[in-house]
Amino acid sequence: MNYEKYSIGQLAKKTACKVETVHYYEKVGLMPEPPRTEGGHRIYSLAHVKRLNFIRRSRDLGFRIEQVKELLKFIDEPNHYCGEVKAMAMQQSRVVQEKIDDLQRLKSALNEMVTHCASGDKPVDDCPIVDALFTERAAEHY
Amino acid sequence: MNYEKYSIGQLAKKTACKVETVHYYEKVGLMPEPPRTEGGHRIYSLAHVKRLNFIRRSRDLGFRIEQVKELLKFIDEPNHYCGEVKAMAMQQSRVVQEKIDDLQRLKSALNEMVTHCASGDKPVDDCPIVDALFTERAAEHY
DNA sequence: ATAGAACCTATAGTTACTATAGGTTCAAGG
DNA sequence: CCTTGAACCTATAGTAACTATAGGTTCTAT
Incomplete structure (x- = not known):
């Protein structure tokens, strides 16, 4: 020992x-x-x-x-069994997958904004990204 | 108005x-x-x-x-231009991608542990997941 | 013996809110 | 006009998971 x-x-x-x-x-x-x-x-x-x-x-x-x-x-x-641990690991894997999905959506939104903003030399009040950010949010939130 | x-x-x-x-x-x-x-x-x-x-x-x-x-x-x-906003959105997209990569690795580790744990009816001190969690961490951390 | 590194406890700070307490104002009904 | 209750006000504490600080004590090596 x-x-x-x-x-x-x-x-x-x-x-x-x-x-x-x-x-x-x-x-x-x-x-x-x-x-x-x-x-x-x-x-x-x-x-x-x-x-x-x-x-x-x-x-x-x-x-x-x-x-x-x-x-x-x-x-x-x-008096505990491996299955209990396995269940927690599987559950955790699902939680992580959900986070990944969330972030993927988020990144798509960002990328879409970026591609809409072709030039970059416009003044800010004409920027499609700023525009998108000002847009009202989905109705489901109300 | x-x-x-x-x-x-x-x-x-x-x-x-x-x-x-x-x-x-x-x-x-x-x-x-x-x-x-x-x-x-x-x-x-x-x-x-x-x-x-x-x-x-x-x-x-x-x-x-x-x-x-x-x-x-x-x-x-x-006197600000759209390009500044675009740069921030692109940077943010990269940050998000890094988080996604991190989570992917994390999920792989969890899934691997789960697949190694076939039965689930073993007592905890024989559980490969528990075993993996007890393993020392990579040398780069030191 | 002594210097300084490592340790001790307790408390505050971090991020982005959320919740609570205890009091005031507003709007609608009688 | 008066009352009642919802909505508002401020200030403070709580959340997660640490990290950082202050001010003091102990350990270890010379």
Whole structure:
């Protein structure tokens, strides 16, 4: 076994995470309160490194903090099955796809505006982009 | 000309924007301080409706508030040309494309994890998704 | 022993709003 | 004219997920 101990700075470096972020994760309950030195400095072990890696990777994949808490619950508590984790990953994949769709629409709108604006040497009050932006929004919003 | 006057509530309804958001836009300098009734209620005109539509549409297209301020400057100040607006729209389109690319990578990672997790009936400590999440992150992050 | 890096806590700032509290004004009905 | 209740007013706090700052303490290496 690896019984190496780490300071918060070493933990942060190993996980590409800032020290302040570790403090934050502790405050919101993602990271446990670790043992301390006599002087009050936090002492971490390899288990903490792994846990923080898990948190960071989950966050990178777009899971919100509350979702990461759920994922961690699956791990911290016994009697959970892989299927629960799989369901969350699939759900997250769908959420991400929706965001992609949104952004695609957005980019199309921008590109369309740009192509309508051929010259660029017109004064602003004659600009088709500005014009498009002034247009009233769809009725469904009312 | 249309000299119709609107209360803040009517303005909000016409632009699919909340009253509090109009207050906020005034506070951060996107909307001007409008004239008031004797009792202190704000009075808006059609120009305000158009301006707020412009702001909302720009925000919907992903422009940040500071960028919307720049766009409005082009309109509020004389001697600006369509090309400046076009450049901002093109830049914004690139930013959006980058976000799309990021999300695509993210979704691929999620989908890969899901396909590796065939059964779902394994206990969590044997789950390939959990496993992947525990994996250390790429060296470039260090 | 001491210097300075790393750590500690608590608080404020970031973005773009949204929500709340507690009070005032407006418009419509009686 | 008076009342009632919706709409308005200001100021402040809350949201997500951190980041940054201030002011003080501890650790580590010389």
